[in-house]
Amino acid sequence: MKTTINKISTKKNDMYEHKCAHSSCDKIGEFKAPVSRESINEYIYFCLDHIREYNKNWNYYEGLNNEEIESEIRKATTWERPTWPMKDGVKKNWGDINFEFHDFDNLNNKEIEKKEANYSLEEVKAFKIFNIPPTKNTEIIKKTYKKLVKKYHPDYNMGNKEYENKIKEINQAYNDIKDIK
Numbered sequence: 001m002k003t004t005i006n007k008i009s010t011k012k013n014d015m016y017e018h019k020c021a022h023s024s025c026d027k028i029g030e031f032k033a034p035v036s037r038e039s040i041n042e043y044i045y046f047c048l049d050h051i052r053e054y055n056k057n058w059n060y061y062e063g064l065n066n067e068e069i070e071s072e073i074r075k076a077t078t079w080e081r082p083t084w085p086m087k088d089g090v091k092k093n094w095g096d097i098n099f100e101f102h103d104f105d106n107l108n109n110k111e112i113e114k115k116e117a118n119y120s121l122e123e124v125k126a127f128k129i130f131n132i133p134p135t136k137n138t139e140i141i142k143k144t145y146k147k148l149v150k151k152y153h154p155d156y157n158m159g160n161k162e163y164e165n166k167i168k169e170i171n172q173a174y175n176d177i178k179d180i181k
Contacts, residue, residue, distance in 0.1 A: 018045035025050055033058070123180065126173035136180050145174045 018029040021044040029045025033054050046054055061069050119127070119134050127134045130144045148170045150156065157163040 020047040020050055021045055022047070022050040022053075037062075119180075122176045126176040129169060129173040130177075138178070138180070141174070141177055141180070145170065145178075 019025075020027045020029040025047055027047035027049075029047055029050075031046050031048065031051035032043035033046060033051060034040045035042045035044055037060055061072065064072070124134065130141070130148065132140060132144055135141065149167065152163045152166045152170060154160065154164045154167060
């Protein structure tokens with residue numbers, strides 16, 4: 001669609017009203033559209049009917065070959081920001097890094113040690129099996145229990161004996177801490 005650009009603007013109540021950019025239209029241009037792919041931050045204004053026509057015909061990738069389109073897609077996946085390769089040492093050991101963020105409120109180890117002093121040995125072991133800090137919040141305990149049961153249930157893991165033992169351990173741990181007050 002070839003549009004003759006009308007850049008006539010009138011000021012009304014400290015706001016600019018733009019005339020529709022379509023050459024044969026005298027309506028107010030309420031809707032803005034980019035001028036082109038190269039000038040994506042420069043706008044022309046259209047009325048509702050002509051913005052629909054403009055959008056229907058707009059093709060950001062028009063005029064690009066396959067390699068240029070692929071390059072645009074790759075740039076978009078990193079938000080147009082450059083990336084650099086990681087050092088070999090980091091790349092080799094990336095799978096060995098174990099991050100577990102369960103409870104950001106209890107990052108201070110001394111605080112956790114104080115809490116453990118109020119629990120029996122079985123309860124502390126149960127919290128370690130659940131991989132959560134000692135808590136009296138039954139909702140957290142139930143949520144963690146359900147998550148672990150779903151993960152290690154033998155039916156879900158094709159009857160694997162290792163998982164059967166793990167689920168027994170999880171059930172015992174849950175029985176030890178489910179009634180904490």
